[in-house]
Amino acid sequence: xxxxxxxxxxxxxxxxxxxxxxxxxxxxxxxxxxxxxxxxxxxxxxxxxxxxxxxxxxxxxxxxxxxxxxxxxxxxxxxxxxxxxxxxxxxxxxxxxxxxxxxxxxxxxxxxxxxxxxxxxxxxxxxxxxxxxxxxxxxxxxxxxxxxxxxxxxxxxxxxxxxxxxxxxxxxxxxxxxxxxxxxxxxxxxxxxxxxxxxxxxxxxxxxxxxxxxxxxxxxxxxxxxxxxxxxxxxxxxxxxxxxxxxxxxxxxxxxxxxxxxxxxxxxxxxxxxxxxxxxxxxxxxxxxxxxxxxxxxxxxxxxxxxxxxxxxxxxxxxxxxxxxxxxxxxxxxxxxxxxxxxxxxxxxxxxxxxxxxxxxxxxxxxxxxxxxxxxxxxxxxxxxxxxxxxxxxxxxxxxxxxxxxxxxxxxxxxxxxxxxxxxxxxxxxxxxxxxxxxxxxxxxxxxxxxxxxxxxxxxxxxxxxxxxxxxxxxxxxxxxxxxxxxxxxx
Amino acid sequence: xxxxxxxxxxxxxxxxxxxxxxxxxxxxxxxxxxxxxxxxxxxxxxxxxxxxxxxxxxxxxxxxxxxxxxxxxxxxxxxxxxxxxxxxxxxxxxxxxxxxxxxxxxxxxxxxxxxxxxxxxxxxxxxxxxxxxxxxxxxxxxxxxxxxxxxxxxxxxxxxxxxxxxxxxxxxxxxxxxxxxxxxxxxxxxxxxxxxxxxxxxxxxxxxxxxxxxxxxxxxxxxxxxxxxxxxxxxxxxxxxxxxxxxxxxxxxxxxxxxxxxxxxxxxxxxxxxxxxxxxxxxxxxxxxxxxxxxxxxxxxxxxxxxxxxxxxxxxxxxxxxxxxxxxxxxxxxxxxxxxxxxxxxxxxxxxxxxxxxxxxxxxxxxxxxxxxxxxxxxxxxxxxxxxxxxxxxxxxxxxxxxxxxxxxxxxxxxxxxxxxxxxxxxxxxxxxxxxxxxxxxxxxxxxxxxxxxxxxxxxxxxxxxxxxxxxxxxxxxxxxxxxxxxxxxx
Numbered sequence: 001x002x003x004x005x006x007x008x009x010x011x012x013x014x015x016x017x018x019x020x021x022x023x024x025x026x027x028x029x030x031x032x033x034x035x036x037x038x039x040x041x042x043x044x045x046x047x048x049x050x051x052x053x054x055x056x057x058x059x060x061x062x063x064x065x066x067x068x069x070x071x072x073x074x075x076x077x078x079x080x081x082x083x084x085x086x087x088x089x090x091x092x093x094x095x096x097x098x099x100x101x102x103x104x105x106x107x108x109x110x111x112x113x114x115x116x117x118x119x120x121x122x123x124x125x126x127x128x129x130x131x132x133x134x135x136x137x138x139x140x141x142x143x144x145x146x147x148x149x150x151x152x153x154x155x156x157x158x159x160x161x162x163x164x165x166x167x168x169x170x171x172x173x174x175x176x177x178x179x180x181x182x183x184x185x186x187x188x189x190x191x192x193x194x195x196x197x198x199x200x201x202x203x204x205x206x207x208x209x210x211x212x213x214x215x216x217x218x219x220x221x222x223x224x225x226x227x228x229x230x231x232x233x234x235x236x237x238x239x240x241x242x243x244x245x246x247x248x249x250x251x252x253x254x255x256x257x258x259x260x261x262x263x264x265x266x267x268x269x270x271x272x273x274x275x276x277x278x279x280x281x282x283x284x285x286x287x288x289x290x291x292x293x294x295x296x297x298x299x300x301x302x303x304x305x306x307x308x309x310x311x312x313x314x315x316x317x318x319x320x321x322x323x324x325x326x327x328x329x330x331x332x333x334x335x336x337x338x339x340x341x342x343x344x345x346x347x348x349x350x351x352x353x354x355x356x357x358x359x360x361x362x363x364x365x366x367x368x369x370x371x372x373x374x375x376x377x378x379x380x381x382x383x384x385x386x387x388x389x390x391x392x393x394x395x396x397x398x399x400x401x402x403x404x405x406x407x408x409x410x411x412x413x414x415x416x417x418x419x420x421x422x423x424x425x426x427x428x429x430x431x432x433x434x435x436x437x438x439x440x441x442x443x444x445x446x447x448x449x450x451x452x453x454x455x456x457x458x459x460x461x462x463x464x465x466x467x468x469x470x471x472x473x474x475x476x477x478x479x480x481x482x483x484x485x486x487x488x489x490x491x
Numbered sequence: 492x493x494x495x496x497x498x499x500x501x502x503x504x505x506x507x508x509x510x511x512x513x514x515x516x517x518x519x520x521x522x523x524x525x526x527x528x529x530x531x532x533x534x535x536x537x538x539x540x541x542x543x544x545x546x547x548x549x550x551x552x553x554x555x556x557x558x559x560x561x562x563x564x565x566x567x568x569x570x571x572x573x574x575x576x577x578x579x580x581x582x583x584x585x586x587x588x589x590x591x592x593x594x595x596x597x598x599x600x601x602x603x604x605x606x607x608x609x610x611x612x613x614x615x616x617x618x619x620x621x622x623x624x625x626x627x628x629x630x631x632x633x634x635x636x637x638x639x640x641x642x643x644x645x646x647x648x649x650x651x652x653x654x655x656x657x658x659x660x661x662x663x664x665x666x667x668x669x670x671x672x673x674x675x676x677x678x679x680x681x682x683x684x685x686x687x688x689x690x691x692x693x694x695x696x697x698x699x700x701x702x703x704x705x706x707x708x709x710x711x712x713x714x715x716x717x718x719x720x721x722x723x724x725x726x727x728x729x730x731x732x733x734x735x736x737x738x739x740x741x742x743x744x745x746x747x748x749x750x751x752x753x754x755x756x757x758x759x760x761x762x763x764x765x766x767x768x769x770x771x772x773x774x775x776x777x778x779x780x781x782x783x784x785x786x787x788x789x790x791x792x793x794x795x796x797x798x799x800x801x802x803x804x805x806x807x808x809x810x811x812x813x814x815x816x817x818x819x820x821x822x823x824x825x826x827x828x829x830x831x832x833x834x835x836x837x838x839x840x841x842x843x844x845x846x847x848x849x850x851x852x853x854x855x856x857x858x859x860x861x862x863x864x865x866x867x868x869x870x871x872x873x874x875x876x877x878x879x880x881x882x883x884x885x886x887x888x889x890x891x892x893x894x895x896x897x898x899x900x901x902x903x904x905x906x907x908x909x910x911x912x913x914x915x916x917x918x919x920x921x922x923x924x925x926x927x928x929x930x931x932x933x934x935x936x937x938x939x940x941x942x943x944x945x946x947x948x949x950x951x952x953x954x955x956x957x958x959x960x961x962x963x964x965x966x967x968x969x970x971x972x973x974x975x976x977x978x979x980x981x982x
Contacts, residue, residue, distance in 0.1 A: 006739075203628055204694055207736070236731055241723070242695065247496060249497045
């Protein structure tokens with residue numbers, strides 16, 4: 001793309017000033033609407049070293065109230081970040097609805113850099129491009145405005161700037177080895193940048209190449225493109241998105257109503273098995289930790305199905321330094337203001353750790369669907385988005401175990417009544433539980449659809465028959481052990 | 492894509508019937524809304540030979556009033572079509588707003604077929620993919636719903652069907668050589684289809700792979716996906732589209748106000764030059780015809796600027812069998828109901844012919860812009876769409892010459908008054924001309940923007956100073972001659 005690209009001619013000084021004032025004003029006015037209409041705006045500023053990414057962002061934010069934006073620079077990955085999937089730190093930075101985030105380079109800089117340094121093989125690079133395309137599509141599909149700028153300067157110009165900066169003691173620190181490397185391998189970089197931009201330019205988030213030869217002119221081009229993008233985003237807030245066909249391999253699952261719930265376990269047998277299995281799980285957890293395999297265990301199920309007690313039997317076997325349990329309630333305001341997967345991306349385990357989620361991202365296709373917290377288009381699209389999310393984790397190397405804890409309606413009523421009648425259990429039962437119970441049939445339909453559409457071969461659902469909680473606990477332990485053994489054997 | 496794809500499990504007979512009835516009903520109901528909301532729906536049915544594309548379309552249209560749809564089969568190109576650009580016959584078939592067009596295979600079948608038969612080199616294939624991506628994007632950006640289905644069957648299934656059809660005398664004709672070729676080179680075809688679909692799957696027009704093993708099941712999958720796509724299109728009718736950055740090389744052009752209009756030609760000199768130039772043009776026209784170069788001459792300019800007389804001096808030199816003049820007025824209803832470029836695509840010259848347009852596709856960024864006949868997003872997007880359109884023609888081998896016939900406001904008034912006062916010229920002047928004149932300044936801004944944004948190196952604007960019409964005519968002839976000489980020299 002860079003080779004075909006031609007710079008627009010820079011306007012004369014007077015014209016430039018006039019347009020700059022107009023564009024700044026426009027952005028200043030738009031920020032209030034951004035807030036009011038709750039549009040999240042992600043501005044990705046990429047480009048050559050010394051092209052002026054930082055100073056361009058510096059100019060632009062002067063038109064925005066500091067409460068409404070954040071600037072993030074791409075730093076070297078921390079050790080914590082190294083132990084998370086590639087998209088982790090990028091997903092973590094997405095803006096809240098109604099706010100701007102400016103990224104002083106992001107996943108493009110990182111990916112092309114890794115590729116040029118030979119740290120990514122061709123096949124890994126291709127996979128990353130796929131991840132990035134999905135990531136950006138998920139953002140724009142969910143109402144994000146994603147504006148991608150590439151600040152472009154010529155080889156000669158870059159050389160001049162590097163020389164100039166290096167000459168002065170005060171600015172020497174601003175030239176880094178990467179800038180010099182780029183300049184020495186300018187043509188190779190042009191190819192790499194171009195092919196990246198070609199592969200990731202989508203109608204919903206196209207690339208804009210900016211002639212960065214002069215500061216004010218750079219600012220003007222970015223401002224005019226950005227404000228135009230914002231206008232379009234305002235217009236498209238209620239857009240529906242085509243539902244993509246499933247491309248992930250699915251396992252055939254039974255309907256909930258087809259699952260017999262009469263399974264039970266005698267107390268003695270339970271105690272014996274529990275002890276054995278927990279010991280075994282403890283051993284595996286240690287090996288897991290050493291081999292740095294990340295594990296994600298997701299619990300969903302009916303109210304009073306016995307999720308809490310089930311989780312306890314798992315964690316009882318684990319070294320506390322190697323796992324976290326995340327109870328998931330309704331999202332906090334700052335969570336609700338972001339992509340619905342954000343609060344799960346940011347809670348991912350490190351390699352070698354186990355993260356247990358007590359309720360999960362599947363809320364999107366259950367409670368959010370049934371209570372109308374998102375549009376029909378939103379939850380219908382979510383099956384694919386979730387399959388993509390889990391595929392990302394699987395490709396990273398994670399073991400994903402998903403449990404649906406199943407009981408029947410009568411059992412639930414018995415447990416609800418028991419909770420209500422037992423003072424020390426009363427906190428466990430709320431009006432909402434009773435309201436949800438009234439919608440049992442709708443929930444059952446939603447759960448059946450969810451299980452059918454998200455039981456991928458790499459992250460299938462396991463149903464735990466939990467009328468007898470003991471049976472369900474033993475079954476859960478066995479499945480976890482089996483899955484861990486599988487992955488440890490292949491490592 | 493085909494290799495990763497997994498068929499959804501076919502529902503049982505009872506379930507299938509129930510869903511089929513529901514989906515047919517839904518489509519039957521949607522057709523009225525399609526008409527009311529003026530959504531054009533293009534259904535592209537591609538897939539393996541004997542997969543049942545035709546019979547699937549046959550089932551689906553039974554739910555639609557025959558006035559609201561058309562079925563088009565891909566035939567071998569006629570000689571007329573061979574002499575037009577690749578997209579010509581496809582663009583010609585796009586539906587009107589409020590109607591369906593079903594294509595029993597289209598540009599995918601043609602392109603992959605040509606590629607597999609070795610009729611397209613790798614580089615030509617890549618170029619075609621680019622053309623197709625632009626074409627589909629232009630359709631969806633302009634409110635078209637484009638649904639792309641690929642009917643998939645296994646190698647074994649295809650072999651069985653071919654054998655079955657070939658056994659019966661009555662159905663033998665339905666097996667063609669291409670089907671058999673496909674079956675013998677099944678794996679190679681899988682690769683070619685997959686890579687095509689991967690390259691042309693865009694968020695706004697994704698591919699849907701359909702398990703075509705059984706008829707009713709095929710119909711159900713297509714119906715459910717189609718009706719869902721229609722719902723989404725209803726929702727998105729007022730969508731705005733991100734404005735893409737210009738990627739075409741532009742020539743620097745002066746503002747209209749910077750062009751001196753005092754140029755003139757003495758009568759004698761004019762007559763002499765006219766004769767010489769027309770003779771020369773006549774010769775070139777013959778060579779052009781033999782070398783099969785298509786030529787497009789586009790005229791735009793102020794009312795009463797002298798377009799008609801100018802065109803006459805060109806056509807006066809041409810062999811009538813080798814050119815057409817297209818006077819462009821406001822679009823007819825059936826033209827207005829389609830993509831605004833449709834009436835120009837369908838008027839393209841054959842190779843070796845000259846098409847002269849008296850007013851053009853630039854109406855989009857002049858009258859349609861200023862009179863509010865399209866949205867701001869529409870006309871702003873049009874600069875790029877037009878550059879893409881002309882690039883398509885240029886790549887096909889066409890010479891594109893665009894004239895802006897320029898006069899000043901005083902000259903226009905003099906000519907208007909003259910027309911009004913001369914009985915035999917009165918038909919040439921209407922109230923609309925006077926109304927347009929009142930908007931002179933707005934038009935001038937729009938024309939300046941148009942010339943600046945669409946003077947590509949492959950199709951630049953030429954301004955004809957036409958206060959002295961004789962001067963303008965001679966200049967036009969010279970430019971046409973020069974452009975034709977250039978292209979004939981390189982042939």
